[in-house]
Amino acid sequence: MPDDAQDTLLRLEGVHTHIGEYHILQGVDLTVPRGALTVLLGRNGAGKSTTLRTIMGLWQASRGRTSFAGRDITSASTPEIARAGIAFVPEDMGIFAGLTVQENLRLAAIAGRFDAARLDWIFGLFPALKRFWLRPGGLLSGGQKQMLAIARAIVEPRQLLLIDEPTKGLAPAIVDNLAQAFEDLKARGTTILLVEQNFHFVRGLGDHVAVMDDGRIVHTGAMAALSADEALQSRLLGLHAGAVH
Incomplete structure (x- = not known):
């Protein structure tokens, strides 16, 4: 991945996160290039979700540094991080079930007002x-809830x-719709860090990839290179030739 400070929007340097007695992140080094889609891959329990939650300040890093747009946000609160320009769509989507679509989006809009064009x-x-x-x-439906969760993040x-x-x-039809939405977001200059298990979905969508194992980043590079190298896929992700789902 590009390592020039001008091209880097987010950087994690030696980040450790403890949750209770568990040492989940064990020195994560991660660079997220500006204006691209970076995919974070790895088996269940590797630390991917904890990485996102640590960036967002929902879990506090016990060691290391996180910087965003050149600013140290390691100890910033979640509201401060959100105001800096980062939005988070959690795995459970986190929508308000009792509120309408309109009300869910209005809560995320500044002063509750929508920009009509947006x-x-x-x-x-x-x-x-x-x-x-x-x-x-x-x-x-599940797909509609995911759409709402993403819409709330980009309102x-x-x-x-x-x-x-x-x-x-x-x-699959909803997955295709999400892929198009992510392409549209990239075209508008939005940087995306995406945690995903579906390699078939991300292999044509991601620009860059980082692979986690046991709380550390064990591989970084271009998604195109990983997509073209079945032996590397097998070693890093346990995928067999042709098994891309």
Whole structure:
């Protein structure tokens, strides 16, 4: 991955995170280039979600440094990090089930006001949200809830999106819709750090890749290079030739 400070939006240097007695992140070094989609891969329990939550300040790093746009955010609070321009879409989506689609999005908008042009753009990405504008979030399908969670993260312009396992349990048609949405976000200059288990989904979508194992980054490089190297896929991810799902 590019290591020039001008091209780097987010950098983790030797980051350790403890959760209770468990030492989850054990010296994570990660660079996220500006304007690209970086995929964080690894087996279950490798520390991927903890990495996102540590960046967002939901877990406090016990050692190391996290910098965003040249600013040290290691000890910043979650609201401060959000105001700096980072949005987080957790694996459980975190929508408010009792609130309508409109109300969920209004909570994320500055002063509760929508920018009409941006809202139209979001409806173009996720037409179902316009269709179910007044439906409670809890009554949406799994795919629609994921759309709502992402829409809430982008209802205001953000420099960086942290997205955890967006395709989990979703139908292929919805997955294709999400891929197009991520491409559109990249075209608008949004940087994305995406945690994902579905290699088939990310192999054509990601620009850069980092692979985690046991709380450390064990590989970084271009996604195209990993996609073309089945032996490397097998060594890093346990994938067999042709098994890309």
